Amino acid sequence: MPTTTDRHVSVLSTGAHLPGAPIDNARLADLCGPLPEEVADGIQVRSRHWIADPETGSHRTGTSAMAVAAARQALDRAAVDPSEVDLLMMSTASPEYPLPAAATYVQEQLGLQRCATMEFRAACAGFVQGMDYARRLLADGTYDTAVVIGAESISPLLVPLYLGQDPQRIRMRDRLTLYTFGDGAGAAVLRAQPRDSARREPERYAFGTQCLGGMRRPGMQIVGGGTDLPASEQARRKRLVEIKLDVAGTTTVGPQVFHTALRDMLARSGLALSDIDACVLPEGNADYFAEGFGDVGISGEDRAALQKCIVENLSDVGATGSAAVPLALDAGWVSGRIRPGATVLLLGVEASRYVYAGLTLEWEARTPAGTVRHA
Template sequence: MGDIPVRVLSVGTALPGPPIDTAALAERFGMDHLWRQWVDTFIGTRTRHLAVDLTSGERRQDLAGLGELAAAQALDRAGVSAAEIDVVVLGTATPDTLMPATVNVIADRLRIDGVPTFQLQSGCSGAVQTFDVAAALLATGRYRTALVIGGDVIAKHYDVKADLAALPPDEVVNYVLFGDGAGAAVLGTGDHPRAPVVRSVLTRLSGLDRAPGQILRWYGLADRGSAEAPASEDYKAIERLVPVLAEEVVEELLDDLGWERDRVDYLLPPQLSVTMTGKIAERLDLSSAKEISCVGETGNNGNALLFFQLDRLLSEMTAPSRAIAVAVESSKWIKAGLALECDR
């Protein structure tokens, strides 16, 4: 990453509302026991947290609010004040508004001002992309401390009155696969010897001639009456391509760093669902690494996932140890990875 080591000082997370299990979803949408068995077998996610009330459809939380909570927790854990933050980067696929940028709303609520801010529009790889931008800026020596944030509020696209039995599978899966949430991390270049070092960050567009695996539409007044679904997935393409791209990420990180496979202590795999995560982790063949996963409890909450994994990682990572995190964005196929090391 350069001559100036960039370290992860702390992580904070935020979830909206109580956990909602699959049985509660099934009851709300009138789905039978066979549907629940399908979710348990092919998805595996046990609970998720949603920013909307399933009964009324009312939005209970927005991305700015969740981002503020996660960032405030990260700042408190790092012992860093808002005034010490030199740059803020947010990764999300679901900003609250097109303008103003949600990153600036969060910064304003935290009383952060007079610094560069960036909002990256991306799916699950956006969390890694925030590290890429922030770490590159910190490595120049111009800045000392960065706040990176990732999160998504996908449930705002849900129709709580929908008849799921009448919907095609590529729409139904969204109701059980996803959750909402936000996470944040404080990165610094000062004297923080116990904090893990960001050894490498990888982000690569890999979508040439590949059809989108996921589409999330933003309707304006002109097309609000469109019959197109707000969100849809080619989950067969995702099931086929994500493991391949994840494997490419691991191989490139290992080659770049000169790390041996058996010297990786922790693996933070892509968190599409419990079932898919298990298949991907097996394919990556880092048998000596402990898997750090959270999707079974949080649901797939997009750009928040990495931060929930990092939160668990930081609670047990001690020197000497190494970790690799992998994320894949399936809308136009971005592969991303992060390598951390506790060196002393």
């Protein structure tokens, strides 16, 4: 059921950062060969941004730098000085180093001598998990102002799949991976305030997360650089670090995870689907995802309602892991798609172990000045 707390927590603003110029499908076709048209249409990605130079593989920025850029934009929009931040939470599966945590490098670049930092490694679900944890710590008075960030750099694992090779000889399964993923960072600023006694009702807020893949093979796995084998044995692998994607598994199980997540969040919040104004679901319009809704029991009426409220930007940025939900949230807010008074459902679904995280909240932040409003 929805929870109530002693202090009211608001999302003041969001921010986003995408590295470099967009890389469209035509350019990828030159680098690694084309995808069949029906396959490209199914994944829905038309362009993406990479930290890696697609021609040389050199890095033009990094995960922490992108996170800082997104955080600074969010703070500027909220008119909050970085010195006011006392809680910094970050989700990423692609830090520059195993230790120290990437969040501490963000802290350093924001100029914060002291700050609480926490980091999640839960890919698409991590930002939503971080939003919930931050909200609880603000609501109970532990901290006052938080920045929650999702950032991912996937391109360093992608460029080695084709660099120095004949594009026509790249395997189709590798091309599918190359066309799917992008890099980026998104952030949100949260602040706690005394609860307004004039509010007629406490805000409706609910959170839920589960891992549904405990007995399944991973839908996605990044192998290398860990402790699964001695370093000397890892060095003999074809690639030091490699991304493995179970395409059949993710296309089959992904909609099942979403259906479970949606039912769970509606039950926890007491909301009906018609009550949701914006469902931030980054992959909700991908054909392989949406076409499976009927198979898992989502009715035609509910699918129609979902299509009206889904907020996503997959075609513009690709699948971006930890950055997916905050990038879509930012795009929805700055376009005017998400407006004050809207009931918002944030829903992250990740494929590595089929984890979902969802939360509902009432949106309060006004559309930032100088942005394009959605009709």
